Amino acid sequence: MAKAVSALDGASHDGYVRVEEAGLQGMITLRGDLSLDAVRAAATTASGTEMPGTREIRAAEDRALAWMSPDELLLMLPYEEAPETVQQLQDALAGTHHLAVNVSDARAMFRLSGGPPVREVAAKLCPVDLAPGRFEPGEFRRTRLAQVAAAIWMPDAQSLQVICFRSVAGYVHDLLCDAAAPGGEVGYLV
Amino acid sequence: MLQLECPNCGVTAEETEFAQGGEAHLTRRGPEASEQEFHDYLFAKENPRGVHFERWRHVNGCGKWFHVARCTATLEIFGTYSAQTLEPPREIRDRISKKRPGWSWREFA
Numbered sequence: 001m002a003k004a005v006s007a008l009d010g011a012s013h014d015g016y017v018r019v020e021e022a023g024l025q026g027m028i029t030l031r032g033d034l035s036l037d038a039v040r041a042a043a044t045t046a047s048g049t050e051m052p053g054t055r056e057i058r059a060a061e062d063r064a065l066a067w068m069s070p071d072e073l074l075l076m077l078p079y080e081e082a083p084e085t086v087q088q089l090q091d092a093l094a095g096t097h098h099l100a101v102n103v104s105d106a107r108a109m110f111r112l113s114g115g116p117p118v119r120e121v122a123a124k125l126c127p128v129d130l131a132p133g134r135f136e137p138g139e140f141r142r143t144r145l146a147q148v149a150a151a152i153w154m155p156d157a158q159s160l161q162v163i164c165f166r167s168v169a170g171y172v173h174d175l176l177c178d179a180a181a182p183g184g185e186v187g188y189l190v
Numbered sequence: 191m192l193q194l195e196c197p198n199c200g201v202t203a204e205e206t207e208f209a210q211g212g213e214a215h216l217t218r219r220g221p222e223a224s225e226q227e228f229h230d231y232l233f234a235k236e237n238p239r240g241v242h243f244e245r246w247r248h249v250n251g252c253g254k255w256f257h258v259a260r261c262t263a264t265l266e267i268f269g270t271y272s273a274q275t276l277e278p279p280r281e282i283r284d285r286i287s288k289k290r291p292g293w294s295w296r297e298f299a
Binding site: 054055068069070072127128141142143144149 | 200251
């Protein structure tokens with residue numbers, strides 16, 4: 001099999017915050033009735049975390065579970081483990097109406113690091129209130145990043161991560177680098 | 191710009207995160223309908239100055255559909271509610287009646 005590469009192969013850029021493409025990241029979309037114990041149990045067993053509440057993300061070690069919509073979760077895990085985990089989810093949910101798909105190669109992930117200014121870099125591009133107290137680590141927000149759909153969250157107060165479709169990874173990378181260009185500091189959201 | 195609250199994920203966001211999906215509470219006419227009924231279903235849409243009901247989709251968010259009651263003249267939002275309903279909920283209608291006494295929209299008032 002051909003060697004798997006992420007959309008931008010880990011490209012990075014140092015502005016007043018650092019922008020880097022996160023490289024290969026396993027992602028599994030799990031759709032189903034999230035009120036069912038079977039679905040919740042399968043998801044949390046696979047992620048090793050608690051069940052996230054509405055618009056939340058729960059992370060543990062190298063895995064995370066995010067709430068995408070009232071009937072959809074996103075499971076993040078090491079890239080190589082995704083196919084096997086999809087199989088485990090399908091086995092665990094046999095007989096329950098669900099959909100588990102490995103979308104690792106259909107998405108791209110970016111990491112912004114460098115302290116509180118990561119908030120304003122994202123705020124330049126998304127119509128979301130990213131002020132401290134209004135958007136905090138643990139929240140997971142699907143929104144619009146300039147002209148494309150994206151999801152953002154803060155693993156901690158110093159960094160922010162972005163997920164977008166792989167087909168627009170180049171566009172999102174250029175946007176983030178531009179928003180993080182030295183001299184573009186706003187200094188409002190710190 | 192409109193600020194809408196998505197009843198599916200609870201986010202209050204600006205209009206650009208949503209997509210408008212046409213008039214709300216249309217009766218879908220099937221093969222048994224008369225030509226006039228089908229014509230009206232396709233083309234005879236409400237275009238009020240004032241209270242209006244629309245379908246919206248949280249396209250850059252949770253992706254779900256919902257209903258919005260709003261005023262086309264002032265851009266005031268009276269409320270948002272589930273897509274899985276055939277008529278505006280009583281609570282939304284009461285709220286509109288308080289602000290726009292005597293309003294009507296299609297068969298609702």
